[in-house]
Amino acid sequence: MDPNPITDAAFSQRLRQMGIATPNPTMSNSSTASPVAGPSSHSVSRPTPQQNTTLNALDARQRIQEAVDVQSQNPSAGREYVDVGVLRQILAMRDRGSAAPDIEKRLRLKSGVVARVGPPGVIAPLSL
The missing domain is CATH 1.20.5 (Single alpha-helices involved in coiled-coils or other helix-helix interfaces)
Incomplete structure (x- = not known):
């Protein structure tokens, strides 16, 4: 079983005593680590x-x-992005047989939003 640093006080104490690990660069031909950390090593090129x-x-x-x-x-x-409450309303109205244009008009949605929810039966509101 792996020790849990949150619940295992002794393990947590050992981690604190060890401190932060420092990398030990290798000197092999395939190594990408620099053996000497100079001031230029702090510049980071972001992808x-x-x-x-x-x-x-x-x-x-x-x-x-x-x-x-x-x-x-x-x-x-008209709204293109909806929250979960509106999505639930869309699904409920569609399950009751309302047409997509009627749902979009009633909920003030842009044309095509109901179609992007997917065909009936693919997703449905969870009833608890």
Whole structure:
């Protein structure tokens, strides 16, 4: 069983005593570690979002948040992004037989939002 540093006080104390690990660079031909850490080693070149999946996801999240902010400033234009409550309303109205254009008009959504939810039966609201 792995020790848990949160619940095992002795293990947590040993970790604190050991402190932060410092890397020990190797001197092999394939090593990418620098044997001498100079002032220039502190400069970090960051990958572009296209090169890094995490940065790509964060960049997309930021673009979506900006679009939601613009949408909230002009609610009369119709909503494209909806919260869970509106999504639940869409599903409930669709299950009762309402047509997509009627749902979009009633909930003040942009045309095509209901279709992007997917065909009936793919997702459904959870009833507890």
